Amino acid sequence: MIRNDSSTESRKDKESVILESACRVIRERGFHQARITDIAQTAGISYGLVYHYFKSKADLFDAILKEWWTDLFALMEEWEIHKSGVEDQLGALVIYFLDQYQKRPDLVHIFITEISRSASNLTPARLHWFKVFLSRIESLMARAQYQKLLRSDIKPRYLTYIFLGAIESFISAMVLENQPLKSRAQKQRIATGLLQVFLNGARPVKGGAS
Amino acid sequence: MIRNDSSTESRKDKESVILESACRVIRERGFHQARITDIAQTAGISYGLVYHYFKSKADLFDAILKEWWTDLFALMEEWEIHKSGVEDQLGALVIYFLDQYQKRPDLVHIFITEISRSASNLTPARLHWFKVFLSRIESLMARAQYQKLLRSDIKPRYLTYIFLGAIESFISAMVLENQPLKSRAQKQRIATGLLQVFLNGARPVKGGAS
Amino acid sequence: MIRNDSSTESRKDKESVILESACRVIRERGFHQARITDIAQTAGISYGLVYHYFKSKADLFDAILKEWWTDLFALMEEWEIHKSGVEDQLGALVIYFLDQYQKRPDLVHIFITEISRSASNLTPARLHWFKVFLSRIESLMARAQYQKLLRSDIKPRYLTYIFLGAIESFISAMVLENQPLKSRAQKQRIATGLLQVFLNGARPVKGGAS
Amino acid sequence: MIRNDSSTESRKDKESVILESACRVIRERGFHQARITDIAQTAGISYGLVYHYFKSKADLFDAILKEWWTDLFALMEEWEIHKSGVEDQLGALVIYFLDQYQKRPDLVHIFITEISRSASNLTPARLHWFKVFLSRIESLMARAQYQKLLRSDIKPRYLTYIFLGAIESFISAMVLENQPLKSRAQKQRIATGLLQVFLNGARPVKGGAS
DNA sequence: TATGAATGAGCTTTCATTCAT
DNA sequence: AATGAATGAAAGCTCATTCAT
Numbered sequence: 001m002i003r004n005d006s007s008t009e010s011r012k013d014k015e016s017v018i019l020e021s022a023c024r025v026i027r028e029r030g031f032h033q034a035r036i037t038d039i040a041q042t043a044g045i046s047y048g049l050v051y052h053y054f055k056s057k058a059d060l061f062d063a064i065l066k067e068w069w070t071d072l073f074a075l076m077e078e079w080e081i082h083k084s085g086v087e088d089q090l091g092a093l094v095i096y097f098l099d100q101y102q103k104r105p106d107l108v109h110i111f112i113t114e115i116s117r118s119a120s121n122l123t124p125a126r127l128h129w130f131k132v133f134l135s136r137i138e139s140l141m142a143r144a145q146y147q148k149l150l151r152s153d154i155k156p157r158y159l160t161y162i163f164l165g166a167i168e169s170f171i172s173a174m175v176l177e178n179q180p181l182k183s184r185a186q187k188q189r190i191a192t193g194l195l196q197v198f199l200n201g202a203r204p205v206k207g208g209a210s
Numbered sequence: 211m212i213r214n215d216s217s218t219e220s221r222k223d224k225e226s227v228i229l230e231s232a233c234r235v236i237r238e239r240g241f242h243q244a245r246i247t248d249i250a251q252t253a254g255i256s257y258g259l260v261y262h263y264f265k266s267k268a269d270l271f272d273a274i275l276k277e278w279w280t281d282l283f284a285l286m287e288e289w290e291i292h293k294s295g296v297e298d299q300l301g302a303l304v305i306y307f308l309d310q311y312q313k314r315p316d317l318v319h320i321f322i323t324e325i326s327r328s329a330s331n332l333t334p335a336r337l338h339w340f341k342v343f344l345s346r347i348e349s350l351m352a353r354a355q356y357q358k359l360l361r362s363d364i365k366p367r368y369l370t371y372i373f374l375g376a377i378e379s380f381i382s383a384m385v386l387e388n389q390p391l392k393s394r395a396q397k398q399r400i401a402t403g404l405l406q407v408f409l410n411g412a413r414p415v416k417g418g419a420s
Numbered sequence: 421m422i423r424n425d426s427s428t429e430s431r432k433d434k435e436s437v438i439l440e441s442a443c444r445v446i447r448e449r450g451f452h453q454a455r456i457t458d459i460a461q462t463a464g465i466s467y468g469l470v471y472h473y474f475k476s477k478a479d480l481f482d483a484i485l486k487e488w489w490t491d492l493f494a495l496m497e498e499w500e501i502h503k504s505g506v507e508d509q510l511g512a513l514v515i516y517f518l519d520q521y522q523k524r525p526d527l528v529h530i531f532i533t534e535i536s537r538s539a540s541n542l543t544p545a546r547l548h549w550f551k552v553f554l555s556r557i558e559s560l561m562a563r564a565q566y567q568k569l570l571r572s573d574i575k576p577r578y579l580t581y582i583f584l585g586a587i588e589s590f591i592s593a594m595v596l597e598n599q600p601l602k603s604r605a606q607k608q609r610i611a612t613g614l615l616q617v618f619l620n621g622a623r624p625v626k627g628g629a630s
Numbered sequence: 631m632i633r634n635d636s637s638t639e640s641r642k643d644k645e646s647v648i649l650e651s652a653c654r655v656i657r658e659r660g661f662h663q664a665r666i667t668d669i670a671q672t673a674g675i676s677y678g679l680v681y682h683y684f685k686s687k688a689d690l691f692d693a694i695l696k697e698w699w700t701d702l703f704a705l706m707e708e709w710e711i712h713k714s715g716v717e718d719q720l721g722a723l724v725i726y727f728l729d730q731y732q733k734r735p736d737l738v739h740i741f742i743t744e745i746s747r748s749a750s751n752l753t754p755a756r757l758h759w760f761k762v763f764l765s766r767i768e769s770l771m772a773r774a775q776y777q778k779l780l781r782s783d784i785k786p787r788y789l790t791y792i793f794l795g796a797i798e799s800f801i802s803a804m805v806l807e808n809q810p811l812k813s814r815a816q817k818q819r820i821a822t823g824l825l826q827v828f829l830n831g832a833r834p835v836k837g838g839a840s
Numbered sequence: 841t842a843t844g845a846a847t848g849a850g851c852t853t854t855c856a857t858t859c860a861t
Numbered sequence: 862a863a864t865g866a867a868t869g870a871a872a873g874c875t876c877a878t879t880c881a882t
Contacts, residue, residue: 014862030331032242036856046864048859057856117327117382121240154403158383162407165379166372172327173371193364197372201411224845245872256847261874263845434841452663456877466843468880477877536802574823578803582827585799586792593791613784617792621831644866666852676868681853683866 015053017043019067022060023106031061031114062126068111069129072096076136086144087199090163093137094191097167101174102181112168134160151204163198170194225263227253229277232270233316241271241324272336278321279339282306286346296354297409300373303347304401307377311384312391322378344370361414373408380404435473437463439487442480443526451481451534482546485535488527489549492516496556506564507619510583513557514611517587521594522601532588554580571624579622586618645683647673649697652690653736661691661744692756695745698737699759702726706766716774717829720793723767724821727797731804732811742798764790781834793828800824 021042026034036057040047054060075096079089101108115122115130122130134157141156141163150159170190174181181187231253236244246267250257264270285306289299311318325332325340332340344367351366351373360369380400384391391397441462445454456477460467474480495516499509521528535542535550542550554577561576561583570579590610594601601607651673656664666687670677684690705726709719731738745752745760752760764787771786771793780789800820804811811817 011862030240030242030328032240035854047856048864048866049862051857052862113327117323118240121243154407158380161379161383162376165375165382168379169371169375170368172375173368197364197411199411200413201407201409203410221845246874247872255845257873258847258875259845261876267873431841450660450662452660455875467877468843468845469841471878472841574827578800581799581803582796585795585802588799589791589795590788592795593788617784617831619831620833621827621829623830641866665850675866677852678855678868678870679866681855687852 011053014045014049018045018050018053018060019064020106023064023104023110026061026064026114027106027109031110058123064107064110065115065126065129068107069133072133086140086147086149087195089140090144090198091191091195094167094194095187097171098181098187098191101171102187105180108171112171116164116168137163148204149199150202154202159202162202166194166198221263224255224259228255228260228263228270229274230316233274233314233320236271236274236324237316237319241320268333274317274320275325275336275339278317279343281310282343296350296357296359297405299350300354300408301401301405304377304404305397307381308391308397308401311381312397315390318381322381326374326378347373358414359409360412364412369412372412376404376408431473434465434469438465438470438473438480439484440526443484443524443530446481446484446534447526447529451530478543484527484530485546485549488531489553491520492553506560506567506569507615509560510564510618511611511615514587514614515607517591518601518607518611521591522607525600528591532591536584536588557583568624569619570622574622582622583618586614590614641683644675644679648675648680648683648690649694650736653694653734653740656691656694656744657736657739661740688753694737694740695756695759698741699763701730702763716770716777716779717825719770720774720828721821721825724797724824725817727801728811728817728821731801732817735810738801742801746794746798767793778834779829780832784832789832792832796824796828 018039022034022039025038025042028034029038034057036047036050039060040050043050050060054063075092079092083089083092097108115126137160138156141150141159144150145152145156145159154162173179181190228249232244232249235248235252238244239248244267246257246260249270250260253260260270264273285302289302293299293302307318325336329337329340347370348366351360351369354360355362355366355369364372383389391400438459442454442459445458445462448454449458454477456467456470459480460470463470470480474483495512499512503509503512517528535546557580558576561570561579564570565572565576565579574582593599601610648669652664652669655668655672658664659668664687666677666680669690670680673680680690684693705722709722713719713722727738745756767790768786771780771789774780775782775786775789784792803809811820
């Protein structure tokens with residue numbers, strides 16, 4: 001007798017399917033324009049079932065964000081321990097974004113458009129994690145300035161924005177041009193280029209401030 | 211006998227008031243979430259009046275975009291004639307954005323969030339002008355590469371995105387931090403810094419590509 | 421010195437222009453769909469002015485109906501006095517409708533579509549005149565039955581409807597086909613034909629009832 | 631174990647209920663004045679549900695018309711096969727209208743007021759079926775003229791209008807008087823009378839044309 | 841007289857959410 | 862677990878009507 005395969009891990013599975021569908025639809029239409037019906041249709045289930053797994057549309061969105069932040073913060077913790085150099089940590093972040101863009105382009109797109117670009121729309125709770133993230137990058141930048149890797153006449157917070165802006169720009173470009181990352185090598189090349197452009201660009205100027 | 215000046219130009223004035231309110235509300239909530247009611251309330255008029263001046267919400271949005279593109283393209287024409295160097299033109303663009311951000315922060319914010327960041331959502335007509343804009347920057351970048359000002363191993367289109375991304379990042383930062391530009395000097399300093407970071411960062415590497 | 425020709429009879433003139441425009445627009449779109457703006461535009465005036473001459477849209481409509489009924493009842497009075505035969509009176513009615521259709525096709529069309537065909541929409545006041553009209557035709561029919569001109573096994577009211585229905589059908593046909601009445605002769609021919617069809621059709625059957 | 635029968639065919643049932651309510655409301659107020667709220671209220675449901683079953687108000691209206699035309703054309707096909715004489719076919723049409731008026735007075739009323747009387751309002755798609763219908767009657771009339779059943783000096787299209795006008799008049803009369811058809815016998819009597827009036831009225835005149 | 845800016849009730853439509861089955 | 866019928870708040874848009882000029 002064949003095992004009813006929809007049982008054991010079914011809950012987790014369905015949840016994932018819904019989350020993935022939600023990502024796709026939210027990426028395509030934006031959070032506010034994404035309809036539960038679309039998400040359910042994409043997931044191949046009825047819209048009523050979405051409410052069996054998630055309390056509300058906001059709840060569903062929060063689950064997506066949670067997934068994103070959990071992974072990211074876990075990795076950043078790890079880097080803190082295993083990567084001594086600031087450059088390495090920044091490089092790891094670039095790679096992480098490109099990696100994620102390869103694996104979960106929708107998720108990265110949502111992070112960029114729905115979080116970092118429309119921070120003014122966010123609920124306080126959602127804004128919180130974003131701010132924590134910014135602070136962490138900011139302290140990396142401050143450390144880099146202390147180590148004379150980056151010019152000190154630009155506020156760390158601004159450097160943070162320039163850095164993230166560069167990553168976002170690249171990914172946005174690829175999204176817009178519909179260019180998926182094809183090879184490991186290409187990814188590495190882009191990551192290196194990106195980091196270089198930033199580090200060179202923000203390198204301390206000879207003879208001091210602007 | 212001087213006439214009550216609230217009559218003569220009343221139509222243009224009201225239109226401007228509505229446009230301005232629309233900018234503000236759209237910036238605060240995004241185009242789709244911006245309600246006519248809010249716009250009217252912000253303008254201190256009844257929502258019916260909005261429809262007296264604009265055919266529809268989309269029409270109102272188009273009027274905002276038109277204002278933006280008209281000004282920008284007019285200036286770019288002028289630069290083409292009066293500014294010989296690529297650096298000068300890029301610098302002028304940075305200054306323009308910062309200027310506009312000072313005068314019309316909402317408008318700049320809308321450009322960034324509703325146009326350059328959600329280009330995939332735009333109607334063909336709206337997308338058109340954005341694409342024209344991108345092409346113009348792109349040819350500037352190509353020219354800069356030809357003049358060995360910028361490294362040639364990154365596609366001009368990508369350089370375009372990095373450049374605009376840097377501008378956007380800066381402005382986003384200021385929006386997020388709620389930091390208005392205070393002085394002419396500050397604006398000049400930021401503009402120079404921004405341009406330097408970009409030019410230094412994307413400067414040709416000794417010994418060639420990648 | 422040229423006389424300001426817009427003065428003396430200006431009120432009456434404007435009123436007529438508005439009424440005529442209203443007729444045309446109401447015919448084209450129906451009463452409920454006819455917008456004051458359309459009427460004003462057709463009349464070549466601003467919509468505000470309509471309210472100078474008519475209290476409201478309903479008032480305007482009533483003025484149209486009044487015109488129609490006043491003329492019609494005046495003529496019917498006259499026929500009552502000068503036309504002895506029932507046939508003559510019915511013939512006069514047919515001619516009247518065709519005459520009016522020639523002179524004021526919109527008005528006839530409104531009578532047909534907005535009054536006789538959608539009696540359920542009418543306000544009690546408007547319905548009143550229509551019912552008076554029906555009664556008068558009905559008594560003509562009863563008289564014709566008494567004179568053995570028409571079969572008696574159909575209620576006079578039904579004969580009334582058949583008769584008016586025939587007129588309406590003809591005119592509707594012409595409206596639909598966009599066929600204006602071209603000559604006096606054509607009008608006369610149609611009137612005669614119409615009356616004949618009705619009188620022949622409703623002539624008492626040999627040997628009596630149903 | 632018999633299932634609660636309110637479930638199985640619930641969809642079809644609700645749709646019918648809505649269609650019926652729509653017919654009633656549209657009859658009472660006309661298509662443009664019929665509010666979804668009224669229709670829903672009449673059906674005893676919330677207005678949102680109307681949109682669950684029909685895409686839009688226009689869609690709902692089209693569904694009504696489709697019902698009407700489908701039935702009518704199906705029958706006309708059948709007559710074409712089984713009824714040899716023109717008289718029989720015209721008679722069948724009269725009976726059909728009276729039948730329908732008995733069963734679905736609202737539907738008949740809508741056909742008369744919203745379709746045959748306001749052809750100018752109709753969308754091309756809606757007008758299409760009406761024109762097809764008219765053509766079919768028209769060819770019946772032409773055939774009847776060929777068989778010398780009807781006078782030939784009136785265009786078949788005009789005869790069509792007179793014929794339909796007569797039917798409409800009768801039914802309008804009954805609508806206006808609020809007189810439902812009471813018995814089979816009464817229906818038969820009216821049908822016969824109506825057909826007679828038309829055929830007698832439009833019978834070829836001795837000695838030829840008008 | 842004449843204009844059209846201004847108002848707001850009222851209508852269609854969308855969609856998150858609930859709930860009976 | 863799963864469905865989709867049912868609800869109703871909310872938003873865009875229309876248009877009769879008022880009123881300052």
